[in-house]
Amino acid sequence: MRRKLTEPIQIQTKDGRVIAEYLQDGRVKVYKGSFFRSVEVNSIRQNVKNERLYLINNGYIINHQLTKDYIFDNPSLAISTLLGRMETGNQAFVTMDNIELGSYIDIDLITAYEQNNRLNEFIDKLTHDRAIGLHTKKAIDEDDYDKTVSSNDISDSIDTKPSYVPLDKPEKITGEKVSFKRNPELAKKSILLANYQCDLDKSHKSFFTKNGKPYMEAHHLIPLSTQDYFDYSLDVDANIVCLCPNCHRKLHYGDNLTSDLIKLYEDRIHYLKLSGIDISFEELIELYK
Ligand SMILES: [Zn+2]
Numbered sequence: 001m002r003r004k005l006t007e008p009i010q011i012q013t014k015d016g017r018v019i020a021e022y023l024q025d026g027r028v029k030v031y032k033g034s035f036f037r038s039v040e041v042n043s044i045r046q047n048v049k050n051e052r053l054y055l056i057n058n059g060y061i062i063n064h065q066l067t068k069d070y071i072f073d074n075p076s077l078a079i080s081t082l083l084g085r086m087e088t089g090n091q092a093f094v095t096m097d098n099i100e101l102g103s104y105i106d107i108d109l110i111t112a113y114e115q116n117n118r119l120n121e122f123i124d125k126l127t128h129d130r131a132i133g134l135h136t137k138k139a140i141d142e143d144d145y146d147k148t149v150s151s152n153d154i155s156d157s158i159d160t161k162p163s164y165v166p167l168d169k170p171e172k173i174t175g176e177k178v179s180f181k182r183n184p185e186l187a188k189k190s191i192l193l194a195n196y197q198c199d200l201d202k203s204h205k206s207f208f209t210k211n212g213k214p215y216m217e218a219h220h221l222i223p224l225s226t227q228d229y230f231d232y233s234l235d236v237d238a239n240i241v242c243l244c245p246n247c248h249r250k251l252h253y254g255d256n257l258t259s260d261l262i263k264l265y266e267d268r269i270h271y272l273k274l275s276g277i278d279i280s281f282e283e284l285i286e287l288y289k
């Protein structure tokens, strides 16, 4: 669960070169004088590049320093923009008491800790089984192939207001194999929230369905098959992404998914945390190996 902030918190990077306030709405106000790295690595994402160019071209940067306070949409964007490389923001910032921002804003530290331990045990077991050649499916294989919700399923009006609160876990169905009940309305909503555009790249083209909309599919970023390792429902707005059919099959069957997963993770982690779900990028990528 997330700590309710009544006022901004003072934060800084662990090396103290970037000093900021974490605002109640999740944005980050970085103070002038903070460090700006002039050299960037080329794996950096386009939105970070744009933010860097904006700062440089608008007089915000002189001598590797911010000349004015600047508000970033979230900690990751702040840290990636200022340091010119990919960072997960909540881990990069600490409070003045030297508590990681990610831990500080999660009120239930023990729950998050236990959740991460459970997930890590699961990942260790998967990795171990694969290493000794035991046939183990990827977590992602168990996911949604037969139950994909797509643009075709959207007919009547669906509530399109996203909701980012922790929900109770879905009902467990014990058949030939264990699965979890999913709410198709949420999957439809994810396609509407994305405005029928692929969450990996809005320019991806798909064909049109009989209802005149681009064909898109809903995908659970953290596979529902791992629900046992989380304390709150994975079948929530924050965890359902809208993908073009090519990207969707790629995530299930493709290789070299790192940059795709970085994009989805960075876009979603803030909302996942609001929904009571904590996962590191390293853990997420293991689920797709
Ligand atoms: Zn999927």
Ligand SMILES: [Zn+2]
Pocket: 198, 199, 200, 201, 204, 243, 244, 245, 246, 247, 248
């Ligand atoms: Zn796509």
